[in-house]
Amino acid sequence: QSSLPKRQCVFQVSHKNSGGYLSAGNVSGSLQLCENTRCCIAIYRMINDQPQVDTLACGKVETFCPDATCKVQLRLKNRFIRCVCGTDLCNGNFTWTPDSEQHPLTDSISAADILKIVVLVMFPILVFALAAKWIYFYKKKAKAISQDREKNLQSVDPDDNILQPCSCQPKTPASYITNIELQQVVGQGHFATVFKGNYKDAAVAVKVYPAGWKDKFTTEKDIYELPLMRHAGIVHFLGAGRNPSDRSWFVVLEFAEHGSLHSFLCENPLSWMQAQDMCLSLSQGLSYLHSDLHSSGVHKPAVAHRDLSSFNVLVRTDGTCALCDFGCSTVLRSCSRPWVMKQTKNTMGYAQLGTHYYMSPEILEGSVNLNNSSFLLQADIYALSLILWEIWMRCSDLFQGGAVPQHLLPYELELEANVTLERLFLYVCEMDRRPSIPESWELLPQGSAMKQLLTECWDRDTDARLTAHCVVDRLVSLQADLSL
Numbered sequence: 001q002s003s004l005p006k007r008q009c010v011f012q013v014s015h016k017n018s019g020g021y022l023s024a025g026n027v028s029g030s031l032q033l034c035e036n037t038r039c040c041i042a043i044y045r046m047i048n049d050q051p052q053v054d055t056l057a058c059g060k061v062e063t064f065c066p067d068a069t070c071k072v073q074l075r076l077k078n079r080f081i082r083c084v085c086g087t088d089l090c091n092g093n094f095t096w097t098p099d100s101e102q103h104p105l106t107d108s109i110s111a112a113d114i115l116k117i118v119v120l121v122m123f124p125i126l127v128f129a130l131a132a133k134w135i136y137f138y139k140k141k142a143k144a145i146s147q148d149r150e151k152n153l154q155s156v157d158p159d160d161n162i163l164q165p166c167s168c169q170p171k172t173p174a175s176y177i178t179n180i181e182l183q184q185v186v187g188q189g190h191f192a193t194v195f196k197g198n199y200k201d202a203a204v205a206v207k208v209y210p211a212g213w214k215d216k217f218t219t220e221k222d223i224y225e226l227p228l229m230r231h232a233g234i235v236h237f238l239g240a241g242r243n244p245s246d247r248s249w250f251v252v253l254e255f256a257e258h259g260s261l262h263s264f265l266c267e268n269p270l271s272w273m274q275a276q277d278m279c280l281s282l283s284q285g286l287s288y289l290h291s292d293l294h295s296s297g298v299h300k301p302a303v304a305h306r307d308l309s310s311f312n313v314l315v316r317t318d319g320t321c322a323l324c325d326f327g328c329s330t331v332l333r334s335c336s337r338p339w340v341m342k343q344t345k346n347t348m349g350y351a352q353l354g355t356h357y358y359m360s361p362e363i364l365e366g367s368v369n370l371n372n373s374s375f376l377l378q379a380d381i382y383a384l385s386l387i388l389w390e391i392w393m394r395c396s397d398l399f400q401g402g403a404v405p406q407h408l409l410p411y412e413l414e415l416e417a418n419v420t421l422e423r424l425f426l427y428v429c430e431m432d433r434r435p436s437i438p439e440s441w442e443l444l445p446q447g448s449a450m451k452q453l454l455t456e457c458w459d460r461d462t463d464a465r466l467t468a469h470c471v472v473d474r475l476v477s478l479q480a481d482l483s484l
């Protein structure tokens with residue numbers, strides 16, 4: 001690229017996202033000389049069915065732009081039109097007619113593009129319709145479950161045959177999950193209700209799925225039952241079954257006294273050592289989940305969590321963290337690289353599954369390569385970095401001389417609560433922005449290492465992100481450097 005003259009693109013940005021695109025190359029008037037790309041970009045916002053310029057600039061991330069001219073690509077519920085092209089000033093020459101919107105790209109799109117559009121546009125609609133139906137169904141069931149909560153879970157239905165863990169796991173005795181007394185509700189997720197339960201005077205957590213959510217239940221149970229899944233960084237699985245009275249499905253887990261990391265951080269500021277224990281145990285859990293292990297003839301495949309957030313991390317009494325909620329997870333089979341996904345249909349629905357604050361730029365944008373599932377692990381790393389940021393933002397030792405901020409979700413400050421996917425997309429993908437790191441951290445001995453760790457994990461370039469194993473090493477050496 002260095003021997004070629006720099007690509008010239010028309011430059012015009014709206015106030016909101018000028019920061020991100022200004023850095024893509026030197027601007028002179030309405031002309032920009034691209035620094036690291038040969039692609040120009042044009043983004044139009046649809047207002048009253050008419051496109052209005054949002055951004056014209058050098059592309060920030062595109063490395064591949066085979067089209068010489070600016071061809072319309074529909075994006076995000078048709079509210080934005082975007083094109084990427086690869087000739088000088090090509091982004092200034094954009095023609096649009098309502099027909100091109102109604103029949104998008106019929107002349108030029110490939111089968112892969114059609115698939116992408118179907119996945120991005122049709123799938124969310126389908127999921128939304130199913131979700132609405134489910135909410136109705138679920139509310140009825142949840143009410144019934146709450147009314148029954150004082151009753152014991154009765155013996156499992158032998159016909160369901162789900163208490164047969166894989167041969168590599170210690171067998172879960174059927175008697176273990178009988179006669180669990182359900183107490184109060186401790187969590188209400190999208191799919192299931194989590195109760196605190198009592199089994200032989202010991203606290204357990206019982207996650208109850210309504211009868212219609214067998215798929216979700218099975219995905220989660222199958223992940224817990226993988227060989228060698230017992231690890232301090234993963235909540236301990238005790239058994240699974242079906243309640244014959246209302247046909248609901250349940251998994252029984254170790255009970256984490258402090259509940260989710262999110263609620264813990266809302267209520268508790270942390271010392272540096274507490275924060276460090278949490279970051280380390282969480283990263284170790286993820287590193288273990290991502291690892292492909294062979295031990296004594298037993299194989300644990302790599303697993304991508306795919307819904308990592310501070311809501312899906314639990315805090316134990318000793319202050320360590322454990323991963324939970326594997327209802328969206330995917331097992332990666334690794335006979336030969338690149339990774340092969342076992343559950344491809346799950347992968348297509350990724351964007352709808354994650355808690356959206358934590359969705360990585362490539363997932364938000366839908367630009368992932370579905371043939372190479374290592375992107376699933378890299379998307380987990382992006383989410384991990386946001387959780388590390390959340391933990392450190394509640395660490396009072398990192399705000400000496402000032403009050404520790406209240407707990408905030410990533411991007412909550414910048415985009416307010418209940419941010420839409422569209423605003424998140426603009427902020428994270430188009431503007432390439434991330435949660436802000438306090439300037440005062442630069443004065444701390446560990447500040448620059450923390451900043452480097454976060455920025456390398458939430459890098460726009462998925463291949464540049466650290467592995468979970470590497471995050472563990474960095475956290476350990478961060479602590480070791482401070483102890484010197």
Ligand SMILES: Nc1ncnc2c1ncn2[C@@H]1O[C@H](COP(=O)(O)OP(=O)(O)OP(=O)(O)O)[C@@H](O)[C@H]1O
Pocket residue numbers: 186187188189190191192193194205207235253254255256257259260307311312314324325327
């Ligand atoms: N083992 C446990 N011990 C204590 N609390 C738990 C446990 N498991 C889950 N919870 C609580 O229940 C909440 C919901 O659990 P979980 O995320 O597994 O449910 P879900 O329906 O799959 O949620 P999601 O909406 O994220 O898919 C957690 O955020 C946590 O507060």
